[in-house]
Amino acid sequence: MEVQTNSNERPSLNFLEEIIENDLKNGVHKSILTRFPPEPNGYLHIGHAKSICLNFGLAKKYGGKTNLRFDDTNPTKEDVEYVDSIKEDIQWLGFQWANEFYASDYFEQLYQWAVKLIEKGLVYVDDQTLDEIRQNRGTVQLPGKDSPYRNRSVEENLKLFSEMREGKYADGEKILRAKIDMAHPNMHMRDPIMYRIINTYHHRTGDKWCIYPMYDYAHGESDSIENITHSICTLEFDVHRPLYDWFIEKLEIFPSHQYEFARLNLSYTVMSKRKLLQLVKENYVSGWDDARMPTICGLRRRGFTPESIRNFCDSIGVAKRDNIIDYGRLEFALREDLNKRANRVMAVLDPIKLIIDNYPENQTEELEAINNPEDETAGTRVLPFSKELYIERDDFMENPPKKYFRLAPNQEVRLRYAYFVTCTSVDKDEEGNITAIHCTYDPASKGGNSPDGRKVKGTIHWVCAKSCIDAEVRLFDRLFMNEIPEKVEEGQTFLDNLNPDSLKIVSNAKLEPSLKDVKALDKFQFERLGYFSVDYDSKEDNLVFNRTCTLKDSWTKQN
RNA sequence: UGUCCCGUGGUGUAAUGGUAACACAUAUGAUUUUGGUUCAUACAUUCCAAGUUCGAGCCUUGGCGGGAUAACCA
Numbered sequence: 001m002e003v004q005t006n007s008n009e010r011p012s013l014n015f016l017e018e019i020i021e022n023d024l025k026n027g028v029h030k031s032i033l034t035r036f037p038p039e040p041n042g043y044l045h046i047g048h049a050k051s052i053c054l055n056f057g058l059a060k061k062y063g064g065k066t067n068l069r070f071d072d073t074n075p076t077k078e079d080v081e082y083v084d085s086i087k088e089d090i091q092w093l094g095f096q097w098a099n100e101f102y103a104s105d106y107f108e109q110l111y112q113w114a115v116k117l118i119e120k121g122l123v124y125v126d127d128q129t130l131d132e133i134r135q136n137r138g139t140v141q142l143p144g145k146d147s148p149y150r151n152r153s154v155e156e157n158l159k160l161f162s163e164m165r166e167g168k169y170a171d172g173e174k175i176l177r178a179k180i181d182m183a184h185p186n187m188h189m190r191d192p193i194m195y196r197i198i199n200t201y202h203h204r205t206g207d208k209w210c211i212y213p214m215y216d217y218a219h220g221e222s223d224s225i226e227n228i229t230h231s232i233c234t235l236e237f238d239v240h241r242p243l244y245d246w247f248i249e250k251l252e253i254f255p256s257h258q259y260e261f262a263r264l265n266l267s268y269t270v271m272s273k274r275k276l277l278q279l280v281k282e283n284y285v286s287g288w289d290d291a292r293m294p295t296i297c298g299l300r301r302r303g304f305t306p307e308s309i310r311n312f313c314d315s316i317g318v319a320k321r322d323n324i325i326d327y328g329r330l331e332f333a334l335r336e337d338l339n340k341r342a343n344r345v346m347a348v349l350d351p352i353k354l355i356i357d358n359y360p361e362n363q364t365e366e367l368e369a370i371n372n373p374e375d376e377t378a379g380t381r382v383l384p385f386s387k388e389l390y391i392e393r394d395d396f397m398e399n400p401p402k403k404y405f406r407l408a409p410n411q412e413v414r415l416r417y418a419y420f421v422t423c424t425s426v427d428k429d430e431e432g433n434i435t436a437i438h439c440t441y442d443p444a445s446k447g448g449n450s451p452d453g454r455k456v457k458g459t460i461h462w463v464c465a466k467s468c469i470d471a472e473v474r475l476f477d478r479l480f481m482n483e484i485p486e487k488v489e490e491g492q493t494f495l496d497n498l499n500p501d502s503l504k505i506v507s508n509a510k511l512e513p514s515l516k517d518v519k520a521l522d523k524f525q526f527e528r529l530g531y532f533s534v535d536y537d538s539k540e541d542n543l544v545f546n547r548t549c550t551l552k553d554s555w556t557k558q559n
Numbered sequence: 560u561g562u563c564c565c566g567u568g569g570u571g572u573a574a575u576g577g578u579a580a581c582a583c584a585u586a587u588g589a590u591u592u593u594g595g596u597u598c599a600u601a602c603a604u605u606c607c608a609a610g611u612u613c614g615a616g617c618c619u620u621g622g623c624g625g626g627a628u629a630a631c632c633a
């Protein structure tokens with residue numbers, strides 16, 4: 001039977017790709033320019049990664065470029081600390097911007113344009129207090145009231161605005177507003193504020209300015225200055241679009257266009273910068289790069305690769321409907337990547353001694369192990385083996401259930417890459433706790449196969465007691481217990497949903513000796529346990545591994 | 560309650576008027592020196608109603624449901 005293939009089939013495009021392809025086809029633009037516009041007031045998180053992959057990805061796909069532009073219009077909240085981390089994270093993700101810009105680069109131009117709008121009679125200086133402005137804005141159902149200062153003369157507005165810039169007024173004393181419509185059904189069109197007075201040092205412009213443009217006036221105009229063709233942002237800016245267009249139209253400048261997509265929500269995690277900041281400030285986590293944080297630096301420390309994050313972002317799609325992506329989706333992307341790339345090693349997290357009674361007392365053997373069965377070029381390594389080993393405590397059961405394939409009295413298993421062993425007895429202390437397991441081995445099964453062709457159901461990992469090395473291993477679980485952490489009972493906050501067991505520290509893990517010289521961020525698969533990455537805290541004499549995620553486990557799941 | 564956006568398997572995304580596809584998850588089975596990987600199979604008539612049409616997930620109207628929006632934040 002022939003497989004039906006239709007080479008003329010239209011590739012499935014997301015709505016942004018469709019818009020771009022149409023613009024290109026119809027000659028609206030010859031090439032495209034996007035931008036990633038973070039405010040330097042926090043660290044980037046996985047939600048930003050979606051936006052980064054989108055903006056840089058779209059530009060790359062259609063042969064365009066992407067600018068990095070810091071939206072630094074509010075000096076009271078922003079800091080260079082954040083600028084540096086943002087740049088580092090974008091590059092780590094694998095993207096390079098065409099230009100590094102700042103909204104503050106455009107303050108003079110923005111000011112001149114504001115003057116132009118005043119001259120056109122479209123903008124005025126308002127003396128109302130913050131409260132009055134709020135009052136007079138009306139509500140979603142009730143129209144607002146015009147400011148008593150709304151009809152000042154152009155000359156007076158010009159003079160006042162100039163004085164605002166010169167620093168004649170205190171914070172809040174005067175603001176500049178666009179004169180649109182105080183009864184507009186869209187609240188953002190009710191004479192929106194363009195400039196406010198903030199007498200604060202700015203991390204880039206210093207004390208040069210004491211008036212700062214608001215987002216609505218700065219963002220679209222910055223897009224226009226840079227000739228951004230497609231200004232892509234999240235859904236909540238949809239209601240700002242009429243204003244975005246209004247300024248550009250009145251200013252008669254390059255017509256950038258704004259398009260909105262649904263932000264990423266990940267189950268069991270919070271994404272708002274405010275909440276993440278709170279977790280850091282109130283010490284619920286150790287910092288922005290705590291391995292349980294959904295920040296880029298947190299995911300990096302946890303052991304995620306840039307490739308896995310990019311693949312994740314590409315796989316979740318882009319649309320306009322609200323969504324909650326299953327956290328497992330991120331883990332899938334990680335496993336898919338690391339399965340092909342991470343070398344396998346053996347590590348025992350909860351060690352119990354296994355003594356091979358019929359193995360020669362002082363003998364040591366070297367056994368060959370495959371580094372990565374998914375990648376032949378990864379080669380092999382040598383594992384030391386001797387009479388006393390450590391195995392995982394839960395790889396032994398005295399009274400096993402029916403389908404338990406691991407070690408149990410009189411049950412034979414394979415020690416990976418080593419021998420078949422059969423459990424003969426256990427040692428116990430006075431309380432009845434098992435202190436060691438005894439077994440015998442079959443010398444003919446060296447390497448893990450018996451010449452008589454006999455099969456064993458289970459294969460377990462181990463390390464040699466004499467030559468293994470110690471390590472600390474940090475086991476992470478989801479930070480929150482609920483799929484939607486902010487969904488809480490009356491009187492509770494998302495903090496009430498914090499998972500008290502999100503971090504478990506194993507201090508006496510035993511690793512095979514090949515792991516002696518690892519560096520921070522090195523990644524491995526600990527066979528049968530999961531993917532692990534070396535933490536920044538790791539030192540030569542005190543290794544620290546982070547569990548990035550477990551392997552899929554169809555055994556514990558059904559038990 | 561005004562305005563705007565959005566409703567397709569458990570979760571995401573596709574189907575661009577021609578009879579619901581892909582991925583994740585889940586379940587079962589096969590293979591396996593990782594209870595991993597890989598492979599196979601199963602799992603929705605598209606929020607509701609009416610209309611247009613030979614034909615509607617897609618177009619129209621009306622409901623219903625979810626979200627955004629009333630910072631001198633972005």
